[in-house]
Amino acid sequence: MMKEQWMEVLNNRPIALDTYEMTLHGKLASSMTQPGQFLHLKIGDGFRHVLRRPLSIADVDQEDQTVKIIYKVIGEGTKWLSQAKPGNQIHVLGPRGHGFPVENVADQHIYLIGGGVGVPPLYYLGKQLAENNRVTAVLGFQTKDAVFYEEKFQELGETMILTDDGSYGKRGLVTDVLESKMDLYYSCGPLGMLHAVTRKLNDVKGYVSLEERMGCGIGACFACVCKTTDPNDERGYRKICKDGPVFPAKEVVLWQI
């Protein structure tokens, strides 16, 4: 269950502004069945970069043993990834964490609510949900050039694109279009968005996927904790890398400091 492996880059291409889709191949792919889990990737040679980078599983093809990740170039790690060429090997630890619960979810009308690079894990999730449910995707991006995977989501169900600057789709925030009469929602994106979404859909059952800077990525270092909402919770915190990154929306505190 705890696995690490070199995976081979099959493809690595820009799909939007500063955003790349990388296809990795390797046996590890066969364990990547749960949407919302992440891969923990080693950057570069040796120990120049002592921390791995967490990136969500965006899609998996079990037959080909391939997994797709979609990442935005932010700093040194993602820049290094963006320069990888087909044939390069990348050291991967994963799949890590607990993803979106999908078992026994059927005949529901479901929101997939994503913001920016929070969108990728929703795609693999949507593919699984769309089989037995009605799926509506609400995806927010900063600007037109940042939009990706619109058509792929359209294949799964109704898809609304919003941009902050109105350069594509509707102008505004995802919360502008959300309605409460849904059965279930799954959301991934910046903390501010998640916070707004959970408030707006207060009466709807939902799951959110959180981000935090990680040390170990396996639950040993306490770098990635968040607080629980229940003051009587036995521990009072959750580890995002291990207990999460996906939590029931009501379980964790989204707005702190």
Next chain:
Amino acid sequence: MMKEQWMEVLNNRPIALDTYEMTLHGKLASSMTQPGQFLHLKIGDGFRHVLRRPLSIADVDQEDQTVKIIYKVIGEGTKWLSQAKPGNQIHVLGPRGHGFPVENVADQHIYLIGGGVGVPPLYYLGKQLAENNRVTAVLGFQTKDAVFYEEKFQELGETMILTDDGSYGKRGLVTDVLESKMDLYYSCGPLGMLHAVTRKLNDVKGYVSLEERMGCGIGACFACVCKTTDPNDERGYRKICKDGPVFPAKEVVLWQI
């Protein structure tokens, strides 16, 4: 005159125990006319390795714009070099320093005295000297498997190989076979060998090439100094990276600390 450039690896192959010959291609090669100079190579990406590695020019082909270096795998830098593949780019600063004086050297019987990875610069030197002089090479290695370039030196003149353990050629040290009745010698190798050679050939004019751990490699940091023998020398020291690495045998102190 101060140049730096990406050069392309054309070939990188083991030629002896832990010893590789790398062929680099690039415009920089055209400035590499002086034997005994060195290249200053960047190791890896970014600033993980803040110091460049000095490696002697072993051969140059002006027509093809290629240069050869021969290096022994010692630590992280040379290990990284040994893993370079044809097509890889390596950042090179050079040629650096002052090499072996060859101008106006003609009709002399000359020793080329090398030890281990001190042998490489003597090959490019020998090629230039052999045109107008009689050359005798005396090359010492630790053991049979460490020997390289024997045939190439034989093309230049008489060549004696010695090994510490007697597993190839004559057993012993280069000084065991050196004779004083030569006109000139050029030597490169471990400090202990250089010291013994200069003592044994005390009456012969000679040049030695020195090694020292370098900071800048361009004469700015004073990491690589050695003392001069003349107590009245204006400065009292020489910078190996800039004034050297080659010095008249009598100019610098070879045994200190």
Next chain:
Amino acid sequence: MADLNVSLPGLNLKNPIMPASGCFGFGREFSEFYDLNQLGAIVIKAATGEARYGNPTPRVAETPSGMLNAIGLQNPGVDQIIEKELPFLESFDVPIVANVAGSTVEEYVEVTEKISRHPVIQAIELNISCPNVKEGGIQFGTDPKTAAHLTEKVKEVSEKPVYVKLSPNVTDIVEMAKAVADAGADGLSMINTLTGMRFDLHKKRPIIANETGGLSGPAIKPIALRMIYQVRQALDLPIIGMGGITSAEDVVEFLLAGADAVAIGTANFLDPYICPNVIESLPNTLEKYGFSSVQECRLKGE
């Protein structure tokens, strides 16, 4: 094959490699990667008197060949650790070192008293140096008198040998080492992290919510080696060395500097198998440099 055994106060080690405190939790997560019985010892996460939530996040940041952390001693408190974590560790045949922290002398004493009684605990590592918690950490670790007083009080109650873990954020590490040695420390553990900072260029503020954090990883290796060497010249006390170890070569370097055993921290994050990997390659590495045992290598440095 080179002999890896090391015998230190309270610790009979089958090899000199142990994961460092705070980088290995209480062993559970890593036990899913490999058999913990391979380890020389395990240093568990700091224990305090009561449960602590620690600092706000972000708690870590990357730096060149290193990282900053400001976890802030998050732990379930000594009673919960004894009740819930130590039983799990009992199932392994590996000496466990308990890292003890606190905000007051009384807290340190209380925690030591409780945890040193537990049969699975073979030694105490006194964390006088955690620079992240404002209410005392810095004081204990940087003032020789305070450190000595704390050591004395903890020694009075400890049922197991006490290794004092020194902070490198001091002008004179030898003075600190001597102070705790005179106060009765059975050994030293060094070094803890150096205080550092990084800034988030987008947010224009420190990356770490706590502003400063502790620097660890290969970046600090030369500082760790220097401090161990200086202390070794001055004192005979056993030293558990740490700071940036990532390979068997690094271990040899620490032994030459004067360490008797070593701990590996940050490197566990990049490579969860680092400890067994280093243990596996240590015999060959020792032999490559002409040593037939850890002991021989350690003495060579003198």
Next chain:
Amino acid sequence: MADLNVSLPGLNLKNPIMPASGCFGFGREFSEFYDLNQLGAIVIKAATGEARYGNPTPRVAETPSGMLNAIGLQNPGVDQIIEKELPFLESFDVPIVANVAGSTVEEYVEVTEKISRHPVIQAIELNISCPNVKEGGIQFGTDPKTAAHLTEKVKEVSEKPVYVKLSPNVTDIVEMAKAVADAGADGLSMINTLTGMRFDLHKKRPIIANETGGLSGPAIKPIALRMIYQVRQALDLPIIGMGGITSAEDVVEFLLAGADAVAIGTANFLDPYICPNVIESLPNTLEKYGFSSVQECRLKGE
């Protein structure tokens, strides 16, 4: 284009980038790579009263993302520097900062007196922190009283503003900064190198002949940023920041931490063009993070 001008005591800089002392000699070698007029300023190699040969070799060693050096203040002495090196620097339109070192207060005073008179010298950087020379360096840099006394004496004779270069090898950097500020320092320069060590596994001894050396390069960047930040919170004095800078992003980070200008040392060795490259990319980098000038970025950190 973002405004790069910075105005500090004695130093009107067209940009905040200068090569750090000891990593640039007296400029000659680098003048063969690029036009030195591009630089904000140049800090020349330490000058002492008499010529010094320095330490035995090896004098440098590599460490992860850093290096150790123990040059030992090799220099031709202040008189030769004035006679042979400064005339060359006169031909450039760049402020020159003289780094002054010594083994006694008298030596510092003598060197400052001589070199601060030279018209090409715009400021003095008082190197109280070089940890390599046994006969005094460590004292000056780690004891606040001694540092203050030295600063006072040097200020008495200096014809140019004096920047005191602080050593990071101290428990409390703010205490050191305050001491020299009270003694009249016009500015601070920080940080110098951290004392470190590496061992040669083959030779079983320290790589550096002097045993210990000063750690510099990206590895120490988080420590430099932390110290600059702490001093900036406590004092208003101008700070020339340094320690591991290799990019325009790093410069922005140092400005946010509280530095007014920066120096680049070790990075010159790997990339001789690093200073002009950083200067060239600085305007765009500042703009990328929303700043229209160095000044604005610097103030944002407050």
